[in-house]
Amino acid sequence: MLVPLSWLKDYVDIDVTPDVLEKKLFDSGFEVEEAHEVGHDISGVVVGLVTECEPIPDTHLHVCKVDLGEGEPVQICCGADNVCTGKKFPVAKVGAMVYATAKDHVTVEGVMKIGKGKLRGYDSFGMLCSGTELGVSEDMYPGAGYNGLLVLPDDAPVGADVKPILGLDDWIFDISITANRPDCQSIFGIAREVSAILEKPLKMPALDYSECDTDKKLDVTIEATDLCPRYIGHYVTDVHIAESPAWMKRRLALVGINAISNIVDITNYILTELGQPMHAFDEAFLEGDRINVRRAHDKEKIVTLDEKEFELTTDNLVICDGVKPVALAGIMGGLNSEIRETTTGVVFEAAKFARDNIRKSSRALGQSSDSSARFSKGVDEYATVMAMKRALHLVEELGCGKVTKLHREAGLNNSLEPRVFTASIDKVNKVLGIEVPTADIERILKNLNFAPEIKGDELTIHIPAYRDDMENYPDIAEEIIRMYGYDKVVPTFLETAKVTSGGTNRKQKAELKLKRAMCQTGASECIHYSFFSPDDLDLLGLPEDAPERKAIRIINPINEDLSLMRTTLVPQMIHAIKRNQKRGRLYGRLFEMGSAFIPKSLPLDDYPVERPTLCIGVFGENEDFYSLKGIVEKAGETFGLKFRYAAKELPFLHPYQTAAVLLDGEEIGFMGKVTYEIQKAEEMRVSAYIAQIDLSKLEKYYEKTPAFTPIPAFAEEARDLALVMDKNVTCQEVEDVITSACRFVSDVKLFDVYEGAQLGDSKRSMAFTLTFTPAEEEFTSEALDGYVHKILKNLNNKLGIELRS
């Protein structure tokens, strides 16, 4: 929130520089996001008295002599229409910094340095300034809004810096307030903290006013007591709507609020100063002498001050008169009872509304205001009571109406008296781990207005009503240490804790092992969002009933592209390959390990299955189905597993270059070449291949400790066989027949494939190296011949395979 230093000084004497104050606020838990002087861009501008002013013929310009209190007056040319002798104006001397404006003289276009100039042959040693050029608006200084020179008071000392005169030497702190301290969302709230930090007394705002009699009747009731713990209404008569005084307009301007009229400005002033949103109703439009706080009826309508109409539900809270809703509680007043120029009677409202109700209503209706933002953070009833008094005081101070005796309060169940809480000092210190001297504890808590009483180890504090956040002794510990200084916390290393055994478990280790194995194949790990776009499912061309289409929808996504929980990792991998190619990287290997989200039911009423999934993507001239297969194999090998493969069709993969990945007969994933249609749609320049494996199917193997197989005692023998077969016989079939025909075959490796006229169109030849591993004794060459013979016989019988001649 924005805090002008000058306003803060109303309530606490600040005798430190802004830098020191910033540091002290920071150390005690109030991060100052920005602190700057109001006129931080302006320098070298002084009060100048125009002593001579002659028009330059045929122009709108004047050539002036200006007394800057430095001996001889200087010559300055000026184009403003209100320049004249005998008046004082801000003068930017040569070398001064001011705002540069566009031709309209009101649009700021940056900062400029004033140099010596020459206009129509006349030398000019500086510039007479407008409010805009100094960054001063009409609200910040009366007359500054004029599109011409800013006129300074006659008593301004010639040659003096204009910054103090125009309030440009004030400072603005932008302080971020943590969610547990709504009581600090105001100038006065910050003043309370500063008073404690600087150990200076807190000065109370003026709350006094006198009351007159009135015949007016008003009844205040709260129906929705759960949503409105306190409501105060007070009637002000003889109101005359006018502009607020300059000091009030200036303060509002400093915190970015536009002045509207005295009554409305008072409510905004209170909001800033005390953190209590207030509202003012034009009494003439309140019917039935009544204010009632209730839940809206279903489909009830209200038009707010900004002329927007809302249809309400019973979740929304409204303020009603005897007949109709007159305000959307805590969010915005109704247009029907707004303050106008003709208003003569006002009912002020100061209330506390339940913060979550205001927040939810505000979100649901899409209507927000400074008030609703403030209520959503939490308002304390202490401020509610004080705010009404302060508003009535201001009415009197501004002379904009007569405060009557008509005061109505409803919902007085919550005490505004301090809560008494007792704690053990030892326990407080044990939260911190250091022993804070009792005298310091007492001093700090006293400064924070907790009225501490200490008897031995027993600490009694009186928690002011605005400190809702104080719940238990750790809160006291926090209050003490933030004032005592976190730098006094001494590092220790779990001196009283037991030794524990730590580290990752088997599954976590297995997953990291798999990631490292993927890296060894040359693939780099990527991480993609857990959500994707409905378009991604369309990109894959999945049919309407595909399981991947049964995805969880995020109720409030950032946008449609991030609106579904992913059911497959493939689309994002395709996009990643696309992005790489688009950036000129035409080869690469990527993998991701992450979750696919599979709902057990929709809408979700149980945790979905978060299926651990491995997705691999390769692209480039040197990649093909088999290079991807090598990586997939590696994933299996990591856990001592050998996958099998069977041709498969998937809408997003090449119809003849796609395989199901099988483990123990179960399909655990797929792999293949991305279709040319998708490659084209994604503007790929080289082909991409993608595999996806459901890792939950591998999990049971994570536990397995690798076992050593003894090295064969006798030498292995190898035989090469070139076989001729039908083209549709698969390599896998051949391998299976070979291994089942002879138990000594430990490996079958394809090393050559040949197709050609010689063999005929329907045939091809595959050459394999068979490795025979002996068990009990060395093979004789007769025995090996026998095995080969048996294998060939089996191949011939089962698959019609011949030995190539």
Added chain:
Amino acid sequence: MQDLRELQERIALIKDEITGGIESLANSKAVYDFKKNFLDPKAGKISELMKSMKDIPAESKAEFGKSVNELKNWALGRFEEIDEQLKAKEAKLRYESEKIDVTMPAKHIMTGYLHPVTQVKNQLIDIFASMGFSVYEGTETETDYYNFTALNTPNDHPARDMQDTFYLSPGFLLRTQTSAGQIHVMEHQQPPIKILSPGKVFRADDDATHSPMFTQMEGLVVDKGITLCDLKGMLEVLCKRMFGENATTRLRPSYFPFTEPSVEVDVSCFECGGKGCRLCKGTGWIEILGAGIVNRKVLENCNIDPDVYSGLAFGIGVERLTMLKYGINNIKMLYESDLRVLEQIND
């Protein structure tokens, strides 16, 4: 062969022949062939000399034999000598013929890398595992209870505004913090507890410095007598191991609903050592994590007696740490899978 004199002449002749012929031999093969002329067991000239021994009178046999043997040994020596010379020459030639330009590029060995975030995650796990932390990975989808209510953030709590939450249904959401894991662990385990809970978290924030998904690592210690001093001590160890022995830490007050007191932890700027630079925006400090003493209510929610046990918790933004450590200036880069980024960091 009649007498020894004739023998000596023959020997001299053979020696001359060998000495004369050997110089012109060009390679090992020629040496072998030339050698055969003299030492071939059947037709070699020296072998023949040996054979003629039978014709030598008995009294001369000994001397004859000695002379021929000397010749044979001399010849063998010579052949071996020349053979070695030639082999050395051949080897030299072979080497010369295989001269390469060592500055030509290496053969590419394709290597993949763990994601930078995974690398930092692993580093953190290593550090905390050595302190006795075990790793607990919760789910990315959570219930409102575990993500908020159990963490002392009931429905009307203002802290809910601090985090824009993605909802999947009225009761389920995408976790906004890995702190949710705290509750799952504490529900099933009594102290001593030391867990580290890394994982993806989600917030409805998407701009230059925010990503709607990022990685958090939550740490939790619950035991007897855990204090703010322990928190500072432990995080100081973390910072020294992560950023070097000169790193120091600073605590400053903050607010999280599930800790009380709550602190932000800053580490002394590892770029400038605390003097003030662009990385630390002139402050000398870099914010790296939020932490605090576990709120009594959180312990109570998990049936752990807050009068017996106390705890500390901290939450690290892994992307932030990754970016700081490697000088990556845009969080989005971590999610674009640009190989030019992924292949750079191998820590």
